[in-house]
Amino acid sequence: MIQVSRERCTGCGTCVAACPKGAMFVAGGYADVNDALCDSCGLCIQACPEGAISFAAEPAENRAVQPAGEVQMPAKPAPRGIVSALSRSVLPALGTAIAFAGREILPRIVNTWLAGHTGGDAGRTRGAANEGRRLRRRRRGKP
Numbered sequence: 001m002i003q004v005s006r007e008r009c010t011g012c013g014t015c016v017a018a019c020p021k022g023a024m025f026v027a028g029g030y031a032d033v034n035d036a037l038c039d040s041c042g043l044c045i046q047a048c049p050e051g052a053i054s055f056a057a058e059p060a061e062n063r064a065v066q067p068a069g070e071v072q073m074p075a076k077p078a079p080r081g082i083v084s085a086l087s088r089s090v091l092p093a094l095g096t097a098i099a100f101a102g103r104e105i106l107p108r109i110v111n112t113w114l115a116g117h118t119g120g121d122a123g124r125t126r127g128a129a130n131e132g133r134r135l136r137r138r139r140r141g142k143p
Contacts, residue, residue, distance in 0.1 A: 002033045002040060003056035010050055018047030 002023075011029040018024075023037035024044050031053070033044075045053045 001035065001056050002038055002044065003054055004031050004033060005052045005054070006030050008050045008052035010052075012049065014047050014049060015044035015053055018043045 009030045011026050011031060013026050013031070015031050016024045016026060019038075020041065020043065021037045021039055023034045023039075024031055025034065026032070031044075031048075040055065042055070045055070
């Protein structure tokens with residue numbers, strides 16, 4: 001809601017020219033506001049050279065209650081303290097350690113585990129196990 005101070009207003013009409021809705025008018029040498037047309041854009045406040053126009057708080061009984069879906073919460077400030085300290089120092093080092101473990105340590109553990117469960121070399125595949133049989137058959141003249 002826009003309010004005009006009669007003590008400061010000179011009735012110059014600058015606010016009338018600035019209002020896009022036509023809600024401002026000069027009557028009796030002072031500016032006044034038609035509340036039905038005013039959308040509280042604030043252009044008249046910026047245009048007033050005397051600073052006679054300002055926003056006024058509405059009485060509690062005149063305020064419209066907004067539905068919960070239209071309420072916008074202010075943005076939260078960036079976290080400070082332990083969380084931001086961890087994100088700057090510990091988390092990059094932790095990522096590097098996990099990458100190293102996945103690239104260097106995990107393949108060695110898997111090869112050792114496979115060697116223990118297969119009873120021999122973990123690098124040996126099914127094709128390598130049959131290679132000796134193929135060589136014996138060729139020596140005997142069989143394809």
